[in-house]
Amino acid sequence: MKRTKxxxxxxxxxxxxxxxxPIPQQSTFLDTYPEYADTAILDHLRATEYRYLDAKxxxxxxYTGGGLPAETQIQAHxxxxxxxxxxxxxxxNPTSAASTELVEQARDAVLRFFNASPDEYTAIFTPxxxxxxxxxxxxxxxxxxxxxxxxxxxxNSVNGIREFARRRGAQIDTIDVTPPELRAxxxxxxTALDRPPPPPLRSREDNGGRAxxxxxxxxxxxxxxxHPLEWIDIAHRYGFDVLLDAxxxxxxxxxxxxxxxxxxxxxxxxxxxxxxxxxGCLIARREALARLQRPWFSGGxxxxxxxxxxxxxxxxxAAAFEDGTVNYLSIPDVEVGLRWLSAIGxxxxxxxxxxxxxxxxxxxxxxxxxxxxPLVRIYGPTTTDARGGxxxxxxxxxxxxxxxxxxxxxxxxxxxxxxxxxxxxxxGAGEAAFRLRRENLRLPGLQFPATVDEVLAxxxxxxxxxxxxxxxxxxxxxxxxxxxxxxxxxxLDRFPDTSDLPARVAC
Numbered sequence: 001m002k003r004t005k006x007x008x009x010x011x012x013x014x015x016x017x018x019x020x021x022p023i024p025q026q027s028t029f030l031d032t033y034p035e036y037a038d039t040a041i042l043d044h045l046r047a048t049e050y051r052y053l054d055a056k057x058x059x060x061x062x063y064t065g066g067g068l069p070a071e072t073q074i075q076a077h078x079x080x081x082x083x084x085x086x087x088x089x090x091x092x093n094p095t096s097a098a099s100t101e102l103v104e105q106a107r108d109a110v111l112r113f114f115n116a117s118p119d120e121y122t123a124i125f126t127p128x129x130x131x132x133x134x135x136x137x138x139x140x141x142x143x144x145x146x147x148x149x150x151x152x153x154x155x156n157s158v159n160g161i162r163e164f165a166r167r168r169g170a171q172i173d174t175i176d177v178t179p180p181e182l183r184a185x186x187x188x189x190x191t192a193l194d195r196p197p198p199p200p201l202r203s204r205e206d207n208g209g210r211a212x213x214x215x216x217x218x219x220x221x222x223x224x225x226x227h228p229l230e231w232i233d234i235a236h237r238y239g240f241d242v243l244l245d246a247x248x249x250x251x252x253x254x255x256x257x258x259x260x261x262x263x264x265x266x267x268x269x270x271x272x273x274x275x276x277x278x279x280g281c282l283i284a285r286r287e288a289l290a291r292l293q294r295p296w297f298s299g300g301x302x303x304x305x306x307x308x309x310x311x312x313x314x315x316x317x318a319a320a321f322e323d324g325t326v327n328y329l330s331i332p333d334v335e336v337g338l339r340w341l342s343a344i345g346x347x348x349x350x351x352x353x354x355x356x357x358x359x360x361x362x363x364x365x366x367x368x369x370x371x372x373x374p375l376v377r378i379y380g381p382t383t384t385d386a387r388g389g390x391x392x393x394x395x396x397x398x399x400x401x402x403x404x405x406x407x408x409x410x411x412x413x414x415x416x417x418x419x420x421x422x423x424x425x426x427x428g429a430g431e432a433a434f435r436l437r438r439e440n441l442r443l444p445g446l447q448f449p450a451t452v453d454e455v456l457a458x459x460x461x462x463x464x465x466x467x468x469x470x471x472x473x474x475x476x477x478x479x480x481x482x483x484x485x486x487x488x489x490x491x492l493d494r495f496p497d498t499s500d501l502p503a504r505v506a507c
Contacts, residue, residue: 029477033355036477039348043476045070050474059417059482063472064221064248064390064424069275076336077275081329089328090300099328102335107318109335110281113342114265116257122289124282124318125326129247130157132266132282135321136243137161139292140213144169147197147212149240151184151227152428153177153220157266158245159428161215170212171197177432182223182380189231193238210291211239218249222429222468223380224357224390226253229260236261241288247271247280251472252353252389254346263288273337273473276330286317298323341473349473353389356471360480361391369398370493377402379433379466389471392424392433394463395491402463403491406501415486422465430465452504464504 030037046053049070053060060068087095089103103125110116110123126132137160142148148165150158152174162172175192177184193214214235219226226249235242244262246255251272257265265283269276297305297312301320305312314320341349365382367375379392395403405421412419423430431441436459443458456464469483490496 026477029359033359035351036355039352039355041344041348042352042473045344046474046476053474057416059415059479059486060474061417061419061469061471061479061483063251063475064224064271064468064470065420066270066277067251067272067274067472068474069273070340073273073275073333073336073340077330077333080332086328088325090325102332103326103328106331106335109338110283113338114255114257114283115259116283119286120261121257121283121285122318124284124321125331126266126280126282126322127278128280129155129245129266129268129271130280132264132280133157133161133243133245135282136213136264136266136292137164139294139321140164140241141210141291141293142168142170142212145197146210147171147173147195147240149173149175149192149212149214149235151175151177151216152432153182153184153222153225153227153426154215154217154428155221155245155247156425156427158215158217158243161213161243165213174428175216177225177429179379179432179435182220182225182429182432184227186228186231186234189234193235193240209239210241212241213243214240215243215245217245217247218255219246219253219388219390220380220426220429221248221390222424222426222466223392223433224388224470225380226386226388228386232260232262241291248390249388252346252349254350257283261285269334269337273341275337276327276333279327279330279334281334282321289317289321292321294320300324300326344473352473352475353471354384356475356477356480357387357389357391358384359477360469360471360484363484364391364393364487367488367492369396371398373398373400375487375492379429389475390468391470392429392466392468394466395487395496397491397495398493399495403496404498404501405463405465405467406504407496407498408467410501411490411496412486415490417483417486419483420468420470424465424468433466434461436461456504 049072050068084098085095086099087093089096089100107123108118111118111121124132124135126135142165148162148170150162165172173192173195175184175188216227216231218229232242232244241263243264246265247268248271249255250267263285266280267283268280270279294314297314300322301314303313361378361382364376364378369375374396376393376395381387395408397403409421441459443455452464
């Protein structure tokens with residue numbers, strides 16, 4: 001089957017208004033991004049530690065979804081498990097003691113990596129960043145008179161906290177982000193945090209002296225926007241605890257918890273360095289952690305418990321939140337990964353990601369069909385100012401219509417390119433990007449259960465979401481050039497084939 005129709009005729013000058021080749025000369029690129037030369041170590045590591053990418057001719061552009069493991073990390077895990085015997089930490093036998101020692105070393109390494117004083121912070125190991133958010137949501141002392149204030153640009157793992165707040169009678173307020181840059185202004189933060197809760201009013205002493213919880217991402221997993229870390233201090237001045245979602249920010253940006261002081265900070269380790277998966281962390285201020293009220297207890301979280309006496313006493317600190325047996329064979333790999341990333345230098349990764357992102361944004365913004373129509377519509381900033389290495393956009397055809405995201409997923413897979421399509425578990429940013437109003441989202445008359453396509457039609461959405469490409473530790477200039485070549489050769493001056501697309505089953 002023919003994938004695309006023939007290329008449109010060139011413009012009046014006989015040429016296309018985009019570069020004939022997207023592959024830049026190294027010297028030309030370095031003229032614009034001279035700091036890229038300081039990241040040469042990453043090219044060496046790509047050829048040695050991440051060679052499986054090139055061996056399979058795979059172009060990986062989903063670092064916001066997950067990082068990639070180095071061969072050294074995998075070898076370290078195998079060597080450790082082959083050479084030693086480890087057992088369940090909930091004991092005092094030799095294998096248990098060996099596991100406990102490595103788990104605590106990893107916990108200490110987490111705090112050192114983020115420059116967090118162990119007197120102020122502790123690290124709680126969780127299945128993922130989502131598990132870290134759930135721990136906060138289920139245990140935060142929401143009640144009538146308290147508030148949950150959320151930025152619209154949150155991952156669903158943070159959005160879900162609102163349901164805990166709702167069930168306990170807390171007020172829920174959402175701060176919108178505004179297109180085209182998908183940011184919120186600081187005055188809107190002040191206005192939202194200063195808004196009084198509805199009756200019945202209670203004194204803050206009833207809630208440990210706190211007004212409620214403010215939650216936002218340091219970096220949007222949708223648009224790459226980096227929201228100001230200064231908002232943490234602002235929220236504290238209004239009496240709020242702060243949950244700072246660092247899952248998308250931490251892989252390529254330095255976080256210093258001696259300078260900023262969020263009360264709760266979820267992270268996912270596989271997003272930083274690829275391995276291990278299924279393991280995250282809640283880094284929590286001890287003072288804020290003490291205010292949480294867990295609705296249950298489990299194995300590993302209690303000091304003592306009685307069935308007949310109907311009482312229990314929880315453990316202190318992190319242990320009271322690590323349900324059951326922790327992943328003691330993989331937690332030591334967190335320390336290995338942190339050493340690996342520290343040896344490379346998080347600032348080196350940041351520079352590499354910023355240069356590649358800036359270059360690709362420049363190329364995409366300039367690209368035009370022969371009709372003069374832009375090749376892409378970008379959601380979020382088009383410069384590297386206060387943004388990370390995540391680019392959300394849609395391709396447009398020569399008539400200016402959005403190219404169905406299923407077409408791009410199909411074409412990219414055929415080209416061995418891994419990117420993301422959809423709303424990326426961030427509906428608030430997607431709604432703002434597509435300029436949907438609240439009346440578009442109330443869907444009057446729509447009968448459920450409904451198909452995704454029926455929901456999209458009711459909302460007036462042209463497609464089910466955006467395309468997302470993102471750079472990371474193992475990315476190179478050749479990766480960016482290969483993607484651009486794919487974009488030009490597949491969509492520039494072409495009307496993509498939209499036949500035989502699979503039904504949408506979810507957004």
